[in-house]
Amino acid sequence: xxxxxxxxxxxxxxxxxxxxxxxxxxxxxxxxxxxxxxxxxxxxxxxxxxxxxxxxxxxxxxxxxxxxxxxxxxxxxxxxxxxxxxxxxxxxxxxxxxxxxxxxxxxxxxxxxxxxxxxxxxxxxxxxxxxxxxxxxxxxxxxxxx
Amino acid sequence: xxxxxxxxxxxxxxxxxxxxxxxxxxxxxxxxxxxxxxxxxxxxxxxxxxxxxxxxxxxxxxxxxxxxxxxxxxxxxxxxxxxxxxxxxxxxxxxxxxxxxxxxxxxxxxxxxxxxxxxxxxxxxxxxxxxxxxxxxxxxxxxxxxxxxxxxxxxxxxxxxxxxxxxxxxxxxxxxxxxxxxxxxxxxxxxxxxxxxxxxxxxxxxxxxxxxxxxxxxxxxxxxxxxxxxxxxxxxxxxxxxxxxxxxxxxxxxxxxxxxxxxxxxxxxxxxxxxxxxxxxxxxxxxxxxxxxxxxxxxxxxxx
Numbered sequence: 183x184x185x186x187x188x189x190x191x192x193x194x195x196x197x198x199x200x201x202x203x204x205x206x207x208x209x210x211x212x213x214x215x216x217x218x219x220x221x222x223x224x225x226x227x228x229x230x231x232x233x234x235x236x237x238x239x240x241x242x243x244x245x246x247x248x249x250x251x252x253x254x255x256x257x258x259x260x261x262x263x264x265x266x267x268x269x270x271x272x273x274x275x276x277x278x279x280x281x282x283x284x285x286x287x288x289x290x291x292x293x294x295x296x297x298x299x300x301x302x303x304x305x306x307x308x309x310x311x312x313x314x315x316x317x318x319x320x321x322x323x324x325x326x327x328x
Numbered sequence: 329x330x331x332x333x334x335x336x337x338x339x340x341x342x343x344x345x346x347x348x349x350x351x352x353x354x355x356x357x358x359x360x361x362x363x364x365x366x367x368x369x370x371x372x373x374x375x376x377x378x379x380x381x382x383x384x385x386x387x388x389x390x391x392x393x394x395x396x397x398x399x400x401x402x403x404x405x406x407x408x409x410x411x412x413x414x415x416x417x418x419x420x421x422x423x424x425x426x427x428x429x430x431x432x433x434x435x436x437x438x439x440x441x442x443x444x445x446x447x448x449x450x451x452x453x454x455x456x457x458x459x460x461x462x463x464x465x466x467x468x469x470x471x472x473x474x475x476x477x478x479x480x481x482x483x484x485x486x487x488x489x490x491x492x493x494x495x496x497x498x499x500x501x502x503x504x505x506x507x508x509x510x511x512x513x514x515x516x517x518x519x520x521x522x523x524x525x526x527x528x529x530x531x532x533x534x535x536x537x538x539x540x541x542x543x544x545x546x547x548x549x550x551x552x553x554x555x556x557x558x559x560x561x562x563x564x565x566x567x568x569x570x571x572x573x574x575x576x577x578x579x580x581x582x583x584x585x586x587x588x589x590x591x592x593x594x595x596x597x598x599x600x601x602x603x604x605x606x607x608x609x610x611x612x613x614x615x616x617x618x619x620x621x622x623x624x625x626x627x628x629x630x631x632x
Contacts (some may be wrong), residue, residue, distance in 0.1 A: 185394055187562060198614070221423075221426065245594075276617070282494045290413070291423055294413070294415075294419075295411075295413055295414070295415050296411045297411045297413075297544065298412075298413070298414055298415060298539075298544070299465045299545030299599045300544075301525055301546060302427070302549065303546070304430075308430050308431070309427075311430045311433040311439065312426065312430050314433075314439050315350065315426060315429060315430060315433075315468070318438055318439060318442075318468055318469075319466045319467065320439075320444075320445075320446075320447055320464050320466075320468075320469075321448055321464070321466050322448030322449060322451065322452040322464075322466075322467075323452060323459050323462065323463065323464045323465070324452045324455040324456045324460055324462060324463045324465075325452075325456055325461060325462070326461055326462055327461040327462070
């Protein structure tokens with residue numbers, strides 16, 4: 183009988199803990215829609231250029247930018263050394279470098295010169311590397327003259 | 329007598345009836361003619377109101393609609409034509425250099441895990457100290473010794489650098505030294521030697537053109553991609569080009585003697601490496617040569 187009571191208590195406590203953990207999870211909410219600005223790019227599982235790739239997107243692909251709100255009301259918009267946005271792309275929820283997202287649609291090379299781009303006959307391997315290229319670049323811009 | 333009177337009356341009656349009938353017969357065709365006339369009048373009236381119809385603006389409306397349709401079709405045709413545009417030089421070079429990087433990804437081995445040296449920060453700070461503002465830089469570290477370092481042709485105010493990680497590690501280059509190495513490439517690419525080597529008359533004419541109704545000239549693109557390989561793997565830069573580059577870096581760094589000395593020390597390190605390490609034996613062929621560069625930099629001993 184004692185064993186049954188202990189087992190019952192154990193299950194109850196576990197359920198209570200998991201419910202608490204669920205409540206501790208950050209709440210995600212939509213900030214707005216942004217557009218991918220580079221030729222090709224990856225949506226990563228974590229805010230790191232080396233983390234697993236969930237999906238690949240091309241220039242002007244719209245992404246839903248999300249923010250996370252903690253239990254104490256703190257808002258998180260940028261992640262991983264403030265370089266990444268949490269985004270929803272189709273069924274995927276992942277991270278895209280903030281520098282590669284713009285508020286307005288961009289003038290994309292492959293849209294402007296669509297037949298030229300098609301003529302290059304880039305295969306899936308090329309497009310994969312093109313997206314990886316934008317993961318691997320370290321980029322910067324010198325300041326405006328003061 | 330009675331008979332005669334009877335016949336006279338009957339005769340009169342016949343005469344009167346005949347006269348009456350004759351009158352009605354002659355009257356009937358006159359009426360039909362009038363009716364026909366009326367019908368004719370209808371047709372004539374239509375042609376006479378043509379001008380009035382013209383004035384109601386329907387013909388103008390039709391012309392307007394036709395013009396709109398023509399404009400729409402012309403615009404559609406133009407948009408379709410535009411899709412066959414070949415990029416102009418303004419937007420071509422960054423794309424083309426990236427295409428070369430993509431096509432040579434396995435040779436150059438740039439898709440690797442690498443430490444974050446924050447080179448972009450140190451190099452942009454260096455560029456600012458040299459008075460180069462609003463320059464966008466992209467640095468790609470490679471796990472290959474095939475190319476030690478280079479700047480690739482790119483669009484205006486945009487610079488793409490490739491840098492060998494083994495080269496940096498073997499020489500144990502500091503951030504300042506890396507910045508100086510990249511700065512040398514920056515000066516070299518600004519002088520346009522690379523672009524001039526790749527860009528021949530054929531490519532120059534092709535860029536900015538339209539190939540609607542013609543097949544896409546992939547051979548031309550492939551041939552020019554090979555020119556990148558030719559320059560960076562085999563031919564390299566000429567002595568004259570290297571001399572001009574070194575001299576310009578010399579002038580630009582002269583106002584900061586510490587930096588100038590660091591540049592000289594870095595060249596000595598590279599000179600030593602290429603003379604001792606077989607992995608970098610091709611370096612002198614591509615950038616002739618660190619030894620000469622040192623000689624060009626060092627002040628001449630004046631004989632008194």
